[in-house]
Amino acid sequence: MENTTNVIEMKHIVKDFNGFKANNDINLTLRKGEILALLGENGAGKSTLMSILSGLLMPTSGEIDVRGQEVEIKNPTVAKNLGIGMVHQHFMLMESFTVLENIILGHETTKGPKLDFKKAQQQIEELSQRYNLNIDPKKKVSEITVAQQQRVEILKVLYRGADIMIFDEPTAVLTPQEITEFIQIIKELAKEGKSIILITHKLEEIKRAADRVTVIRAGKSVGTFDVSDVTNNRLAELMVGRHVNMKLDKPSAEVGKTTLKVSDLKVKNKQGILALKGLSFNLRAGEILGVAGIDGNGQDELVRALTGMQHVDSGKISINDEDMTNQKVRKITEKGVSYIPSDRQKYGLILPFSISDNLALQNYYQQPYSSHHVMHYDLIHQHADELIKKFDIRTTGSSLPVSDLSGGNQQKVIIARELDLDSDLIIAFQPTRGLDVGAIEYIHQQLLLERAKGKAILLISYELDEIMQLSDRIIVLHDGDISGEVKPEETSDEELGLLMTGIKKEGNAFA
Amino acid sequence: MLKVTPKTKKILVPLISIFAGFLVGALIMLIWSYNPFEAYSSMFSSALGNMNGIGETIREATPLIFTAIGFAIASSAGFFNIGLPGQAQAGWLTSIWIVLANPNMPKVILLPLAVIAGALAGAAVAGVAGWLRAQFGTNEVITTIMLNYIVLYSCQYLMQQVMSSKLRIDTDTTKTITANGSLKIDWLSSMFGDSRINAGIFLALIGVFIYWYLMKKTTTGFEIRSVGANPYASRYAGMSTKKNIIYSMLLSGGFAGLGGVVQGLGTYQNYFTQTTSLDIGWDGLSVALLGGGTAIGILLAAILFSILKIGGLGMQTIAGIPYEIVSIVIAAIIFFVAIQYVIGLLFKSRKASVEEPEQKTDGTNTANTTSTEGGQR
Numbered sequence: 001m002e003n004t005t006n007v008i009e010m011k012h013i014v015k016d017f018n019g020f021k022a023n024n025d026i027n028l029t030l031r032k033g034e035i036l037a038l039l040g041e042n043g044a045g046k047s048t049l050m051s052i053l054s055g056l057l058m059p060t061s062g063e064i065d066v067r068g069q070e071v072e073i074k075n076p077t078v079a080k081n082l083g084i085g086m087v088h089q090h091f092m093l094m095e096s097f098t099v100l101e102n103i104i105l106g107h108e109t110t111k112g113p114k115l116d117f118k119k120a121q122q123q124i125e126e127l128s129q130r131y132n133l134n135i136d137p138k139k140k141v142s143e144i145t146v147a148q149q150q151r152v153e154i155l156k157v158l159y160r161g162a163d164i165m166i167f168d169e170p171t172a173v174l175t176p177q178e179i180t181e182f183i184q185i186i187k188e189l190a191k192e193g194k195s196i197i198l199i200t201h202k203l204e205e206i207k208r209a210a211d212r213v214t215v216i217r218a219g220k221s222v223g224t225f226d227v228s229d230v231t232n233n234r235l236a237e238l239m240v241g242r243h244v245n246m247k248l249d250k251p252s253a254e255v256g257k258t259t260l261k262v263s264d265l266k267v268k269n270k271q272g273i274l275a276l277k278g279l280s281f282n283l284r285a286g287e288i289l290g291v292a293g294i295d296g297n298g299q300d301e302l303v304r305a306l307t308g309m310q311h312v313d314s315g316k317i318s319i320n321d322e323d324m325t326n327q328k329v330r331k332i333t334e335k336g337v338s339y340i341p342s343d344r345q346k347y348g349l350i351l352p353f354s355i356s357d358n359l360a361l362q363n364y365y366q367q368p369y370s371s372h373h374v375m376h377y378d379l380i381h382q383h384a385d386e387l388i389k390k391f392d393i394r395t396t397g398s399s400l401p402v403s404d405l406s407g408g409n410q411q412k413v414i415i416a417r418e419l420d421l422d423s424d425l426i427i428a429f430q431p432t433r434g435l436d437v438g439a440i441e442y443i444h445q446q447l448l449l450e451r452a453k454g455k456a457i458l459l460i461s462y463e464l465d466e467i468m469q470l471s472d473r474i475i476v477l478h479d480g481d482i483s484g485e486v487k488p489e490e491t492s493d494e495e496l497g498l499l500m501t502g503i504k505k506e507g508n509a510f511a
Numbered sequence: 512m513l514k515v516t517p518k519t520k521k522i523l524v525p526l527i528s529i530f531a532g533f534l535v536g537a538l539i540m541l542i543w544s545y546n547p548f549e550a551y552s553s554m555f556s557s558a559l560g561n562m563n564g565i566g567e568t569i570r571e572a573t574p575l576i577f578t579a580i581g582f583a584i585a586s587s588a589g590f591f592n593i594g595l596p597g598q599a600q601a602g603w604l605t606s607i608w609i610v611l612a613n614p615n616m617p618k619v620i621l622l623p624l625a626v627i628a629g630a631l632a633g634a635a636v637a638g639v640a641g642w643l644r645a646q647f648g649t650n651e652v653i654t655t656i657m658l659n660y661i662v663l664y665s666c667q668y669l670m671q672q673v674m675s676s677k678l679r680i681d682t683d684t685t686k687t688i689t690a691n692g693s694l695k696i697d698w699l700s701s702m703f704g705d706s707r708i709n710a711g712i713f714l715a716l717i718g719v720f721i722y723w724y725l726m727k728k729t730t731t732g733f734e735i736r737s738v739g740a741n742p743y744a745s746r747y748a749g750m751s752t753k754k755n756i757i758y759s760m761l762l763s764g765g766f767a768g769l770g771g772v773v774q775g776l777g778t779y780q781n782y783f784t785q786t787t788s789l790d791i792g793w794d795g796l797s798v799a800l801l802g803g804g805t806a807i808g809i810l811l812a813a814i815l816f817s818i819l820k821i822g823g824l825g826m827q828t829i830a831g832i833p834y835e836i837v838s839i840v841i842a843a844i845i846f847f848v849a850i851q852y853v854i855g856l857l858f859k860s861r862k863a864s865v866e867e868p869e870q871k872t873d874g875t876n877t878a879n880t881t882s883t884e885g886g887q888r
């Protein structure tokens with residue numbers, strides 16, 4: 001039968017980074033026309049393995065067979081010629097170029113010395129239609145949404161004639177609706193005979209999309225399973241190597257005084273249009289307030305206003321009864337606000353700096369980490385080592401640049417730094433984006449612990465599950481305003497979904 | 512491909528680059544039928560072969576160390592300060608002027624005063640560009656280039672119209688400064704064969720140390736590097752990007768100004784009207800890039816640069832090689848050192864970023880234990 005031919009066999013792959021084995025004897029086979037999920041904790045070595053397959057890294061040892069032939073994938077061009085294409089965890093598009101230009105970049109169709117834009121555009125439009133991607137090739141990348149950018153990446157891979165496609169955490173940046181569409185797209189691709197490797201931390205998605213799943217743990221193969229044969233709990237266990245609590249036990253909230261009070265907040269966005277149209281809410285100590293909503297309904301502006309990064313046009317923000325409207329970022333931080341940003345690489349980390357420098361980013365200027373403007377790096381290192389242990393950041397040392405960490409471990413660096421501030425108010429914006437179930441469980445536990453300590457937590461997330469599991473109350477943002485306030489135990493996904501699209505509730509039963 | 516450890520690579524790559532540069536230089540001379548052995552031996556003998564040569568080489572390196580540090584500070588903050596010539600020139604004229612205007616002041620006061628004033632003048636010039644950038648986002652490449660011209664012609668104006676004629680010989684040249692404001696040290700000069708080596712080199716060494724300390728050990732350096740590497744995350748961490756832009760430009764200009772000061776109070780002992788922007792500014796830029804922005808790298812690069820410059824003179828006078836060929840040879844050598852990053856790619860270095868191998872053992876443990884204690888419950 002066709003579907004048992006292996007298009008890829010990776011055998012005993014080892015990748016050694018300076019003595020640390022990110023991949024340590026991994027086996028993986030990909031069959032023709034299947035969707036294979038690759039599951040593993042943060043830092044298990046998934047991206048490394050896929051970089052090897054797509055020619056970005058050379059394995060230290062091991063064998064790779066593509067369609068039965070042993071190959072050496074020395075560079076991305078070799079991978080391309082073998083029909084292997086990868087959509088990376090972080091997109092690689094030029095913002096000021098059009099979709100068309102981005103797609104043909106490095107793979108130009110020429111007519112004589114001139115680029116044949118017409119032909120390329122035609123081909124791209126055909127591909128876009130065939131797989132229902134709905135992409136206008138003439139738009140600039142900076143003008144389209146993240147989900148569309150991802151489809152551009154898919155188109156790019158298709159355009160280059162790939163029939164083996166690798167997706168590294170494609171859904172981490174998508175909304176639930178977009179995820180459903182994405183899964184449809186890859187299923188369609190698989191039906192056409194393309195073979196697909198899908199990296200995701202969301203077990204639910206594996207169930208919905210994949211045929212088989214390969215689990216790796218700490219650089220080693222754990223095994224490959226038919227998705228229909230394993231439960232989510234079993235998968236989580238295999239991946240983490242211990243039992244994982246999928247359900248959190250959340251003690252009832254012991255609510256204290258009001259920590260954050262936002263009244264009639266109005267904020268303009270970059271285009272000068274009101275993005276927050278008079279928002280008011282309260283958040284009390286010991287409480288988690290979830291902010292649900294579809295991306296782009298004022299979440300960014302809310303967070304930026306609260307952290308002091310954006311000018312507030314009118315209204316008031318007070319923290320512990322003190323007016324913090326339009327205050328300096330550092331003043332707000334010192335007043336007791338921790339912040340976990342959603343775009344960790346842009347706002348949360350200084351990538352070329354070491355892990356320990358990044359962990360010191362909020363307190364490097366204070367005693368004991370510096371005195372009289374002189375940094376005490378020994379103490380900074382010591383403190384970093386403690387945090388690395390406490391927050392289980394997987395690394396070979398605190399002086400490594402933070403860019404060498406896996407995506408999930410980078411996020412842990414931010415969380416460690418921010419929770420360590422011991423602030424009264426914690427603003428968590430998509431705090432578990434790109435994290436594995438074990439790490440998500442851990443972060444959620446941490447947030448609940450902070451809640452138990454009497455901290456006020458504002459959780460802004462596009463992940464409904466996360467909001468429902470953690471929040472004591474939920475407000476729904478729609479078009480810069482609150483379209484409803486609900487309690488998680490009294491609401492449903494459906495009701496939230498309606499509120500998110502702006503359909504207000506009749507009669508305010510739960511408020 | 513060769514496999515080497517990162518440490519060996521760090522030393523090997525520049526050495527090979529320099530060697531390759533000399534090799535290409537030799538080829539060029541062979542093509543024009545000059546004897547490369549003779550040429551290089553005259554280069555080294557004139558730059559390093561006697562005390563006078565060594566003294567002159569050190570003297571040549573002194574201002575370059577300052578201007579290179581100036582460039583490096585700005586570039587760690589993410590700025591391309593190509594206004595070093597103007598900033599150095601401002602420092603030069605200011606320091607000379609102060610000394611000439613106070614002929615009777617005791618040396619312990621006058622010399623530090625002139626040095627500091629020169630640094631402040633450089634800082635002020637660069638500060639303008641920094642302020643424009645912080646306040647209006649004006650591109651610093653354009654403003655610093657324009658400031659080079661502004662300083663160039665302002666100095667001319669000041670010499671012709673403002674400076675008292677008692678302080679100058681003619682409208683193009685000032686009088687020679689008195690000993691109470693000079694960086695000259697007689698015993699040092701005579702030790703180095705009556706060369707123009709001066710106390711500036713000590714200031715430069717202190718400067719290198721300060722630069723290293725400032726960037727690596729202080730919160731100011733941390734902030735400057737941080738803003739340069741990622742302004743967004745730095746703002747979220749409560750740093751002021753504006754403040755750091757201005758700070759780094761002030762510091763950068765201050766060091767560049769000192770480059771001019773040692774040129775004035777050390778090398779020339781006067782100021783004379785410049786027709787083009789100062790070479791020490793442009794050369795400082797190259798030195799900083801050659802030295803990879805590190806303190807020790809800048810020091811070594813400045814010395815290499817000076818050997819080539821002083822030695823280049825020797826190649827002309829002793830080996831009789833025309834100026835043009837000498838320039839091509841020197842350019843070839845610098846070119847090869849500059850592309851050492853490309854040469855570095857020849858080596859498959861095993862991940863150059865970590866240098867503490869002793870951390871490997873416990874690190875591997877952390878990574879291999881599956882997170883049994885993950886939840887800390």
Ligand SMILES: Nc1ncnc2c1ncn2[C@@H]1O[C@H](COP(=O)(O)OP(=O)(O)OP(=O)(O)O)[C@@H](O)[C@H]1O
Nearest residue numbers: 017022042043044045046047048404405406407408
């Ligand atoms: N260039 C490098 N040098 C040293 N160590 C590295 C390097 N690249 C990755 N690592 C380490 O290898 C391990 C595996 O990283 P990898 O990015 O493959 O993880 P991952 O499974 O994709 O994780 P995530 O789900 O968090 O993205 C991590 O511990 C990481 O720190």
Ligand SMILES: [Mg+2]
Nearest residue numbers: 047089406407
């Ligand atoms: Mg990854």
